[in-house]
Amino acid sequence: MAKNQPVGGQAPVVQRVRLRYAKRGPLRFTSHRDFARAFERALRRAAVPIAYSQGFTPHPKISYASAAPTGVGSEAEYLEIGLQAEVDPAQLIVALDAALSPGIDILEAVVAREGSSLADRIDASRWLIELPGIEPQAAADAVATFLAAPEVQVERMTKQGRRSFDARSAVTFFAVTKQSGAPSEAAAAPCAIIDLVVRQVTPAVRPDDVLSGLRVVAGLEPPVPPRVTRLAQGTLTPQGEIVDPLEADREDAPIGGH
Amino acid sequence: MSVRSVFPQLEQLLPRVSKPIQYVGGELGAVVKDWDATTVRWALMYPDAYEVGLPNQGVQILYEVLNEQPDVLAERTYAVWPDLEALMKEHGVPQFTVDAHRPVHAFDVLGLSFATELGYTNMLSALDLAGIPLESKDRTVDHPVVLAGGHASFNPEPIADFIDAAVLGDGEEAVLEITGIIRQWKAEGCPGGRDELLLRLARTESIYVPRFYDVDYLPDGRIQRVVPNRPDVPFRVHKRTTMDLDAWPYPKKPLVPLAETVHERYAVEIFRGCTRGCRFCQAGMITRPVRERSITTVGQMVKEGLEFSGFSEVGLLSLSSADHSEIGDMCSGLAEQYADTNVSLSLPSTRVDAFNIDLAQELSRNGRRTGLTFAPEGGSERIRKVINKMVTEEDLIRTVVTAYSNGWRSVKLYFMCGLPTETDDDVLQIGRMAHEVIKAGRIATGTKDIKCTVSIGAFVPKPHTPFQWAAMERPEVIDNRLRMLKQEINSDRSLGRAIGYRYHDGQPSLIEGLLSRGDRRVGAVIRRAWDKGQRFDGWSEHFSYTRWVEAAAETLPAFGVDLDWFTTREREQLEVLPWDHLDSGLDKDWLWQDWQDSMSSYEQDDCRWTPCFDCGVCPSMDTEIQIGPTGKKLLPLTPVKSLRVPV
Numbered sequence: 001m002a003k004n005q006p007v008g009g010q011a012p013v014v015q016r017v018r019l020r021y022a023k024r025g026p027l028r029f030t031s032h033r034d035f036a037r038a039f040e041r042a043l044r045r046a047a048v049p050i051a052y053s054q055g056f057t058p059h060p061k062i063s064y065a066s067a068a069p070t071g072v073g074s075e076a077e078y079l080e081i082g083l084q085a086e087v088d089p090a091q092l093i094v095a096l097d098a099a100l101s102p103g104i105d106i107l108e109a110v111v112a113r114e115g116s117s118l119a120d121r122i123d124a125s126r127w128l129i130e131l132p133g134i135e136p137q138a139a140a141d142a143v144a145t146f147l148a149a150p151e152v153q154v155e156r157m158t159k160q161g162r163r164s165f166d167a168r169s170a171v172t173f174f175a176v177t178k179q180s181g182a183p184s185e186a187a188a189a190p191c192a193i194i195d196l197v198v199r200q201v202t203p204a205v206r207p208d209d210v211l212s213g214l215r216v217v218a219g220l221e222p223p224v225p226p227r228v229t230r231l232a233q234g235t236l237t238p239q240g241e242i243v244d245p246l247e248a249d250r251e252d253a254p255i256g257g258h
Numbered sequence: 259m260s261v262r263s264v265f266p267q268l269e270q271l272l273p274r275v276s277k278p279i280q281y282v283g284g285e286l287g288a289v290v291k292d293w294d295a296t297t298v299r300w301a302l303m304y305p306d307a308y309e310v311g312l313p314n315q316g317v318q319i320l321y322e323v324l325n326e327q328p329d330v331l332a333e334r335t336y337a338v339w340p341d342l343e344a345l346m347k348e349h350g351v352p353q354f355t356v357d358a359h360r361p362v363h364a365f366d367v368l369g370l371s372f373a374t375e376l377g378y379t380n381m382l383s384a385l386d387l388a389g390i391p392l393e394s395k396d397r398t399v400d401h402p403v404v405l406a407g408g409h410a411s412f413n414p415e416p417i418a419d420f421i422d423a424a425v426l427g428d429g430e431e432a433v434l435e436i437t438g439i440i441r442q443w444k445a446e447g448c449p450g451g452r453d454e455l456l457l458r459l460a461r462t463e464s465i466y467v468p469r470f471y472d473v474d475y476l477p478d479g480r481i482q483r484v485v486p487n488r489p490d491v492p493f494r495v496h497k498r499t500t501m502d503l504d505a506w507p508y509p510k511k512p513l514v515p516l517a518e519t520v521h522e523r524y525a526v527e528i529f530r531g532c533t534r535g536c537r538f539c540q541a542g543m544i545t546r547p548v549r550e551r552s553i554t555t556v557g558q559m560v561k562e563g564l565e566f567s568g569f570s571e572v573g574l575l576s577l578s579s580a581d582h583s584e585i586g587d588m589c590s591g592l593a594e595q596y597a598d599t600n601v602s603l604s605l606p607s608t609r610v611d612a613f614n615i616d617l618a619q620e621l622s623r624n625g626r627r628t629g630l631t632f633a634p635e636g637g638s639e640r641i642r643k644v645i646n647k648m649v650t651e652e653d654l655i656r657t658v659v660t661a662y663s664n665g666w667r668s669v670k671l672y673f674m675c676g677l678p679t680e681t682d683d684d685v686l687q688i689g690r691m692a693h694e695v696i697k698a699g700r701i702a703t704g705t706k707d708i709k710c711t712v713s714i715g716a717f718v719p720k721p722h723t724p725f726q727w728a729a730m731e732r733p734e735v736i737d738n739r740l741r742m743l744k745q746e747i748n749s750d751r752s753l754g755r756a757i758g759y760r761y762h763d764g765q766p767s768l769i770e771g772l773l774s775r776g777d778r779r780v781g782a783v784i785r786r787a788w789d790k791g792q793r794f795d796g797w798s799e800h801f802s803y804t805r806w807v808e809a810a811a812e813t814l815p816a817f818g819v820d821l822d823w824f825t826t827r828e829r830e831q832l833e834v835l836p837w838d839h840l841d842s843g844l845d846k847d848w849l850w851q852d853w854q855d856s857m858s859s860y861e862q863d864d865c866r867w868t869p870c871f872d873c874g875v876c877p878s879m880d881t882e883i884q885i886g887p888t889g890k891k892l893l894p895l896t897p898v899k900s901l902r903v904p905v
Contacts, residue, residue: 026282029281035516094904095901098904
């Protein structure tokens with residue numbers, strides 16, 4: 001019925017804000033869909049003037065950068081929101097963080113400048129992998145074997161069925177750290193801690209694929225599920241550094257980025 | 259002594275199960291208290307999967323009411339899926355609460371809310387995982403009191419061996435009274451152990467403790483009598499009624515989950531009770547009298563509930579929402595308040611009349627249109643008189659056509675199959691009526707772009723209703739009628755294409771019937787079915803009819819009865835029913851008269867607008883109908899102009 005069509009449409013976007021958020025502790029089991037629902041509710045709880053798409057079922061203007069897998073913690077998830085009124089980013093952090101469950105934490109907010117999109121600025125991730133019950137030396141040997149291989153075929157179930165692909169070529173850095181910091185589960189048991197940098201490729205190579213690779217090349221089998229955290233996302237420089245994707249949007253950033 | 263979280267052990271298992279988020283808690287509105295700073299501790303369980311249990315209003319209300327008490331701690335637990343159950347058993351992780359992941363066996367009370375009987379096997383799984391003996395007689399002072407509530411507790415006899423006590427009726431005040439009794443008993447040093455605590459509960463006359471009652475049987479298997487086996491407990495246990503819903507505006511802080519659940523909305527109960535008098539409807543019978551929440555309380559709850567939760571949908575719930583005395587002003591007022599937002603408002607719309615469409619029209623003013631559902635329940639006018647659902651075929655067609663004319667492209671129609679006195683033709687009439695609806699709708703709208711969905715399930719007779727004496731129809735007969743109806747709908751291909759058809763087959767309903775009207779002997783069937791692996795009876799992929807039939811065949815003959823005896827057998831007037839000692843307020847003679855009236859197609863009016871017909875509830879419970887209108891109106895809200903930043 002014509003009389004029930006929305007009249008006048010939705011207010012336009014006047015400000016775009018990019019956010020970095022974390023998925024911590026038990027809430028690392030939040031799936032991306034779960035997060036998206038919770039985030040939309042948080043926008044309403046915090047009375048954020050979010051802009052909506054046009055049409056009968058308007059959707060809030062939110063775009064996500066690649067999300068960490070369910071069960072993996074993250075200190076570096078990114079999204080962008082379109083607003084119909086300008087807000088102070090510092091206030092936005094406080095309001096949104098209070099509207100979300102503890103464990104889903106808003107860490108940074110910057111007003112987007114003209115230029116590249118978030119997705120354009122992300123092509124690699126740094127991961128921290130804790131392997132309780134694995135001796136650091138055993139892990140280091142397995143990592144060395146992995147790095148020495150020209151390619152490491154691993155398998156994963158996908159929606160299209162079981163799929164085989166190379167997990168080696170996407171890995172740009174892979175090392176067992178000196179056991180700085182205790183493992184998250186307090187225990188006297190050994191715990192290898194791994195620092196891993198993986199490029200975004202298709203099909204995606206995820207930390208668990210790299211761990212499958214360790215099993216394939218060196219028979220490394222963690223006795224309990226490993227604990228994985230994404231530490232950073234961004235553009236990989238030739239020197240192997242990951243550039244913060246929000247850096248180019250900051251007030252004091254030189255035009256042109258890093 | 260403090261109680262440790264089992265999360266470190268559970269956490270190792272979560273990467274290996276589906277949808278782990280359902281087990282981690284962390285919802286908005288969840289409360290975690292210091293164990294040692296509290297004296298009475300409740301574990302509240304909705305015995306189904308988290309996605310079904312979390313939105314349950316009853317549990318949310320009691321959770322909030324209990325946690326508002328400074329010395330009381332309430333946490334929640336739900337049924338775990340078989341994948342996690344197997345891992346928990348393998349690794350020795352006990353049934354846990356999702357709030358602070360404390361083991362359920364450490365609490366004072368395990369309170370289970372049984373909306374239906376289909377949660378019984380899940381209760382056994384939870385007790386087993388919790389390390390609590392399955393049977394009440396084997397528990398000690400170190401185990402929680404296992405307490406049943408919810409609609410199914412109006413006949414808890416099939417689970418009498420497994421529970422310690424049952425509460426009938428509204429829970430808001432009951433949980434506080436029970437808390438008081440436990441607090442006092444613990445302060446005194448738990449005198450007399452578990453038996454003394456249960457005795458104190460039983461003496462309230464509103465808490466049923468099955469172990470204090472003996473059931474004697476006649477040689478033919480019927481019950482001879484149910485009597486107290488000690489002098490200090492009441493012969494009959496009475497239901498609870500919370501009279502002033504404005505004084506209990508819960509949930510104030512609804513639980514907002516991270517996991518996806520079956521309802522994602524802020525739900526407000528706009529009234530409790532129903533006197534429409536549909537003879538199949540247990541909810542309408544056991545929740546009398548009607549008690550309305552006023553328009554202003556509803557408006558306040560919606561405002562605060564949305565601000566707290568961030569939900570974008572509001573449900574105005576009750577057993578027949580269009581019957582609220584202020585529903586017109588309530589709908590237009592809320593529609594006005596939320597006109598410029600993306601909040602959608604909905605009303606479960608089962609009443610078959612044009613007023614219902616006016617209300618739905620009002621609620622969809624901001625362009626967010628929710629579905630329209632009508633529940634004529636019976637296909638023929640004759641059968642609708644039997645069930646006391648007063649609507650003529652002309653009314654129904656006119657109402658649905660009005661919906662089409664007002665822009666709804668699709669409506670849902672709800673029916674039941676297997677009603678008392680039903681014939682094949684009563685069911686086939688549903689198909690003919692659906693054809694008429696589509697024909698008339700096409701003429702009225704001038705388009706073929708309209709649809710209706712016929713949804714039909716098997717009737718289950720319930721305790722404390724006029725149909726409590728009725729025989730169930732056999733599943734084969736039900737399934738055959740459902741097949742015939744499908745053929746009837748598709749007998750005209752053009753019309754049939756516009757009619758969706760959804761049905762639930764007869765076998766699960768027969769088992770629900772066994773559990774609904776069973777007595778203590780049915781406990782053996784539940785135990786056997788559970789031993790055979792039966793879980794999640796409300797889920798077709800987990801329900802096994804064969805398993806239940808085998809369990810019944812292996813256990814009931816020892817008592818001289820069988821599955822048919824409990825389900826397809828009509829009861830006589832003087833038969834002692836398993837729940838006769840449990841007082842819902844309804845006068846058994848009135849129920850019998852209404853059952854007889856039903857057989858002669860004599861209809862019963864609603865006591866809200868005709869004189870009292872003596873169902874018995876108000877005088878025996880010392881309650882009265884509480885309806886408006888208050889004459890008040892909802893005023894527009896002031897729009898929020900800035901970010902809501904906590905101070």
